[in-house]
Amino acid sequence: MVTTTAAPDASAASAAPAVTPAQENPEKGTVHGALPLALSAVLVGAGNYGLALFLVHRLSAPDFTVYAAVSSVLLSVGTLAGATVPWVLAREVAAGTPGSARRRSSVRTCLWLALGLAFLTAVASCGAVASYAGPGPLAGLAAACLMLWLNSVGAGYLQGRERFAGLAALRVAEVAVRIAATVGAVAAGWGSAGAIGAFAAGAGVTAAAGLVALRGERTAGGQAGAEPGDRASEASEASEASGVPGGRTEWWRRAAAVGGIQVLTCVLFTLDVVVAVAVRGGSADLAPYQALLVLARVPLFLSAALATVVFPRLAAGPSPAAGERFRTALRLHWITGIAVTVTIATCPGALTGLVLPRHYTASGALLLPLALAGFAGATIALASVVFQAWGPVWRVVVTLGLACLAGGAAYALTAARPPALAWCSAAVTCAAAVVIVGLARRRVPGLGPAAGAAGPLAAGAVACCVLSALRPYPVLWALGVLVVLGAAGSAARTRPRRPGPYRVLHLGFEDPRRPGAGGGSVRTHEVNRRLAARGVDVTVLVAPWPGATETVRDGVRYVPLPAHPGPLARSRFAAQIAYFAAVVTRLGRLTHRYDPDVVVEDFAAPFSSVCVPHLTRRPVVGLVQWLFAADKAREFHLPFGAVERRGLASHTTLLAVSDGLGAELGRRNPAARVEVIPNGVDRAAFTRPAVERGDHVLYLGRLETTSKGLDLLLRAYALAAPHTTAALHIAGDGPHAEAARALAAGLGIADRVRWLGRVDGPARFDLLASARLACVPSRQETFGMVAAEALATGTPVLAFDIPCLRDLVTDDVGVRVPPGDLDAYAAALAALTRDPARCAALGAKGPPTVAHLDWDRIAAAQLAAYHRVTPGDRLPHEAPVADG
The missing domain is CATH 3.40.50.2000 (Glycogen Phosphorylase B;)
Incomplete structure (x- = not known):
């Protein structure tokens, strides 16, 4: 079906500022960044679980008890290290310029901060286990504390530079080295001391790799030049990083804000277990609770990956692009996190028995509240990054602090009953999540009344009911889970209205x-x-x-x-x-x-x-x-x-x-x-000031022979030269410029041809308006824009009678001769140049014939064509197109 578009009239309008083109797809960038981090979390968890099983069988009971106790302490140290220094440094790296004083100072400060905290945590950790750990495990513990903190500096630098694949690789490499070192140490008979020393080996290798990655930032010169994503000016960075009053204070204020929220979040996530263990003294009744908690916190791994990816962009400062990145991350969290949470909450005992000891599955009723608590904690971890990056932090700190206080008291009262403890944990974390998401709605424009959670939560509730009904039938439940996860994947891939x-x-x-x-x-x-x-x-x-x-x-x-x-x-x-x-x-x-x-x-x-x-x-x-x-x-x-x-x-x-x-x-x-939709003619062509026409003829366009026929014009002009005094002016550039000059010299007309070079903008219309005749010798044309512009300036056109030009160059405004007929072209050229009155009469009729070729109308018509293929929710706003 062929339709000729009648372009709508374009009324005058003031031009809006041009919008800077988007640099990337936020959704795809978020997914690509989070995917390797999420996969690395899965691999790290599987590696740790497998290593624990290996040591259970290879170490004696007393030796394994020492290892388990020390590894629990190291887990706490690693969690604290990962929740403070990396996020502080990532914020400064994302907001600073490469090689700037601000970034160099931040790297040095974080290194010293990491060393100081490493010393403090090493002393505290060794003191905590000194009563039952010998010199070997204590030495390994101290070394591991140092390496974990140094490792956190490199991790923060990679996060700030948005090198998420490298960060994921370091995390996997740390566990891989630790596993290899542990197996070797145990094989050598070094027992728990060797296994604990393997912690230091794994963290040491990755700490070294991270320090190598940021070595350029520690030098005085740093890196020269800016990279995409740098936002702050050099002057402001230097003042902040130097000894200017308030500079250091501001740095520590930002560090305390980021670290404070991270530490409180970690405390809230672990408080139920810590309080229950303290109250019950390590009762065996808590073992199923702790084991099921590992499954219930899978959504936390996903949200941690999304938060790690989105934080550097937020840290660069509030902006529409950063807000869109956060909305995208939150949307992915709702879709994937709810689907995973529903799957965990309804998991049949027959399947959990494949992962956990058989007697743990009797506590399967704990899965639902623990899964809710895990999802709420994941929501807190993601939503709070907005405040770590943009502030204000006090509302989030107060919310988390009150949640910890209320949770601590409630957990102490319910510690004797694991089901009550689980539901209490769900209530506390869900309440904190609702408040923090509500605060984020005020901070990030466009989140909507329910911050985008209403639809996924409703779908999750329906899926939970259906899968709960299918729990007695594991095969049917598995098929239902495939449907739920497939629907979530499809929803995550579907582009929302952006x-x-x-x-x-x-x-x-x-x-x-x-x-x-x-x-x-x-x-x-x-x-x-x-x-x-x-x-x-x-x-x-x-x-x-x-x-x-x-x-x-x-x-x-x-x-x-x-x-x-x-x-x-x-x-x-x-x-x-x-x-x-x-x-x-x-x-x-x-x-x-x-x-x-x-x-x-x-x-x-x-x-x-x-x-x-x-x-x-x-x-x-x-x-x-x-x-x-x-x-x-x-x-x-x-x-x-x-x-x-x-x-x-x-x-x-x-x-x-x-x-x-x-x-x-x-x-x-x-x-x-x-x-x-034809081509247009610039309005400036119709409004040129009156100029005196010369007695020359003009070629304007690409210096090319295959389609533009410049060689035909030169040969025809050589035939006409003895019969006219008009010179030939040639304006333009192109691939055959030198060949055309050589041809003119060979034809003996070099002294009659003037080469003007490329002419753009309004000057091209002045050039057309000053010529007696515009020559368009094309063998083929797509439209004939030069012919249309010549007619708009009131200059007649001499052309070959070919399609496209036939519609523009009518007998009223110009002359057409048979295609390729050089004698006819030369005769017409000579006749027209000797008859300026005829040229003037033809030219006067030109502008009305091309007046409809208005670029504003053409642009409106082309945008209307885009309308017809674009989904309705992404149509551009209807508005008149203004000539820029």
């Missing part, structure tokens, strides 16, 4: 700044800059060229693809092939990065289209200014036509720039919706 601007990813192929760029790139920029002026976020991917860099022009971001092509950029054809190869192999990652609502593919040489609709799930619009494959196949003797046919068939929406091209597209792909 706040913020409507986004367009335009595969524009040709950068308008590149020498020899043609009318296609002009159309791309003229339309996109008008969309950007009304708040649409536009990113254009272009083929590389020497000197190409990522830049923002008139609110439109241009990104070379590939970004570092090397010597390929020097060859136009090689750059084209590299561009298409990058589109085919990387479009999935690019759409995740820029998160567009619609992808626009400009058909470009040599393939035309590379089947973009098959490469992405986003809506795709094909913009066709020319079908290139047949010509390029003849030129390079390669089967580009097969790719073009497949590409055309892949599209369901195509935009053509002329009626003839639209008809051809409809013939080749009858199933596609084809709209005709």
